[in-house]
Amino acid sequence: MWVFLNGRILREDKARISPLDRGFTFADGVYEVIPSYNNKRFLFEEHLTRLKKSLNKLFIPCPQVLDELNSILSELHKKNGFKNQFFYIQITRGVQDIRSHEAESEILPTVFITSQNLDLNPYRNNPDKKGLSVRLEEDIRWARCDIKTTGLTGNILSSHDPSKSKVDEIIFHKNGIINEGSKSNVFILIENSILTPSLDQNILPGITRDFIIEKLRGTDLEVLETEVSLDQFRSAEEIWLTSSTKEIQPVQYLDDFELPRRNSQDYLWLEVLNYFNH
Numbered sequence: 309m310w311v312f313l314n315g316r317i318l319r320e321d322k323a324r325i326s327p328l329d330r331g332f333t334f335a336d337g338v339y340e341v342i343p344s345y346n347n348k349r350f351l352f353e354e355h356l357t358r359l360k361k362s363l364n365k366l367f368i369p370c371p372q373v374l375d376e377l378n379s380i381l382s383e384l385h386k387k388n389g390f391k392n393q394f395f396y397i398q399i400t401r402g403v404q405d406i407r408s409h410e411a412e413s414e415i416l417p418t419v420f421i422t423s424q425n426l427d428l429n430p431y432r433n434n435p436d437k438k439g440l441s442v443r444l445e446e447d448i449r450w451a452r453c454d455i456k457t458t459g460l461t462g463n464i465l466s467s468h469d470p471s472k473s474k475v476d477e478i479i480f481h482k483n484g485i486i487n488e489g490s491k492s493n494v495f496i497l498i499e500n501s502i503l504t505p506s507l508d509q510n511i512l513p514g515i516t517r518d519f520i521i522e523k524l525r526g527t528d529l530e531v532l533e534t535e536v537s538l539d540q541f542r543s544a545e546e547i548w549l550t551s552s553t554k555e556i557q558p559v560q561y562l563d564d565f566e567l568p569r570r571n572s573q574d575y576l577w578l579e580v581l582n583y584f585n586h
């Protein structure tokens with residue numbers, strides 16, 4: 309695999325990052341995930357804007373190389389060869405010789421980019437495919453989930469707990485209110501309304517979430533950014549998970565309960581999937 313590290317495209321096994329990088333010592337960095345179809349980035353400007361906001365919120369200076377990000381991704385896309393790919397762009401505060409909470413002001417951010425093969429959303433070709441399984445969990449993450457930091461311990465912890473069953477996604481809630489998935493945003497369909505947790509809650513402002521809301525606003529369907537209670541979540545007619553790599557995918561199993569089944573043509577999420585025309 310070809311990767312980008314601090315200004316150079318090189319083979320993954322030639323890429324070297326110091327163990328004193330603050331990404332390693334403090335998880336002091338941010339990341340972004342950008343899908344690319346036929347070497348065309350989907351919602352590129354939106355992703356770039358969120359990346360810059362994440363850097364800004366952590367007081368990490370914005371590396372100049374981001375001005376050329378789209379052409380770097382295009383080059384990586386060609387070199388890695390997969391038809392569709394998704395890029396991980398990781399930027400840390402940089403390497404610091406002496407471990408200290410306070411970073412020296414002159415250190416330069418580390419910029420590292422990889423790409424992976426992106427499989428098409430399986431529900432595109434097979435809407436009848438079994439829906440995803442999810443588990444509800446108390447949200448124990450920190451209070452700045454609006455920042456896309458590489459510090460994801462709170463997101464990944466429970467999926468490594470051997471005492472818990474394996475599911476496709478974990479849905480976090482706090483004080484009886486749904487926040488988001490460990491790697492996705494959530495929408496529900498209930499009584500002809502589409503509800504999704506508001507950005508005032510402690511969630512990531514998902515690019516896919518925004519895209520769907522925008523598209524729905526151009527239709528006669530009502531979408532509300534509002535609190536979703538656990539009770540509403542459990543009695544939803546449809547539950548959707550959204551992310552840059554998933555697009556939109558339906559939930560079928562919630563804890564041990566199966567959502568009511570309908571004819572696949574009747575599902576609203578399938579209509580929303582049509583908005584993704586890349």
Ligand code: PMP
Pocket residue numbers: 341463488489490491492493512513514515516517550551552553
């Ligand atoms: N919430 C969390 C916690 C995530 O990790 C992701 C995936 N990056 C999302 C939501 C969805 O965000 P996006 O649509 O920008 O991929």
